[in-house]
Amino acid sequence: MNLKKAILTLVITLVVVACKTNPFTGKKTIALVSNEQLFPSSFSQYNQVLSESKVVTGTKDAEMINRVGQRIAVASERWLNANGYQGYLDDYKWEYKLIDSEQVNAWCMPGGKIAFYTGILPIAQNETGVAAIMGHEVAHALANHGQQRMSTGILQQAGGIAVAVAAGNESPEKQQMWMQAYGIGTTVGFALPFSRSHETEADKIGLILMAIAGYNPEEAPELWKRMKANSGGQSPPEFLSTHPHPDTRINTLNELVPNAKAEAKKYGVTNFRPIN
Numbered sequence: 001m002n003l004k005k006a007i008l009t010l011v012i013t014l015v016v017v018a019c020k021t022n023p024f025t026g027k028k029t030i031a032l033v034s035n036e037q038l039f040p041s042s043f044s045q046y047n048q049v050l051s052e053s054k055v056v057t058g059t060k061d062a063e064m065i066n067r068v069g070q071r072i073a074v075a076s077e078r079w080l081n082a083n084g085y086q087g088y089l090d091d092y093k094w095e096y097k098l099i100d101s102e103q104v105n106a107w108c109m110p111g112g113k114i115a116f117y118t119g120i121l122p123i124a125q126n127e128t129g130v131a132a133i134m135g136h137e138v139a140h141a142l143a144n145h146g147q148q149r150m151s152t153g154i155l156q157q158a159g160g161i162a163v164a165v166a167a168g169n170e171s172p173e174k175q176q177m178w179m180q181a182y183g184i185g186t187t188v189g190f191a192l193p194f195s196r197s198h199e200t201e202a203d204k205i206g207l208i209l210m211a212i213a214g215y216n217p218e219e220a221p222e223l224w225k226r227m228k229a230n231s232g233g234q235s236p237p238e239f240l241s242t243h244p245h246p247d248t249r250i251n252t253l254n255e256l257v258p259n260a261k262a263e264a265k266k267y268g269v270t271n272f273r274p275i276n
Helices: 003-017 035-051 060-082 118-124 127-142 145-166 172-212 219-230 246-265
Strands: 019-021 028-030 095-099 106-109 113-117
Touching: 035 095, 035 106, 035 113, 060 095, 060 113, 060 127, 060 172, 106 127, 113 118, 113 127, 118 127, 118 219, 127 172, 127 219, 172 219, 172 246, 219 246
Parallel strands: 095 113
Antiparallel strands: 019 028, 106 113
């Protein structure tokens, strides 16, 4: 077997063997990096970020972030337990921190480590807006999107090696051309659509989580209208972006709201907390 076939065989084997089931979609996803490897690294990076940041404590905003985070975590466990995934969160070490920064950002690392930046609070505008953001970010972690991105990155590197080997007898100019074509093709044709699909998936899951936690999912599309206004309406063409176009996202969220409410009703949630 030549090197090119050996690499291709290895890639196929990795994809077939290293798969996990996404509990929220039922789909098989690539998992070349285990949570046993990923979580300790995630926790270490989180602690480093906190050590280098000004963490806000003892304020109403800090208390709100913690309160919303705990409610979303409880909603996550309720949904997972009800759908046959008891113990899914056993290795999670939930933590919710507010960081004093002008960044309009929030994130949840694998394993439940969450950071909100004060710069996003004016856009969140209210606790329900915070819940919409929190649900979305937690959904990324629960659906193992970080794990999938790392895994596909490994596959892209393996594919790059295969292309380099296949073009090994070509001139340096042609080798460079093939590598550039591979880089652009896998980015625009695979990596970016993959990322956009993760965002849409996190929107859907996040709506369900915030609704089960008692927050009105109708606020999520309103939040993204404010996000769009904050950005000045400037965004790259969707096919060149890691995120759906704001208008696409808002329309999708509006379509998903009834489903989120129906899911919440299964858990006895029919009235939502006031949006204020």
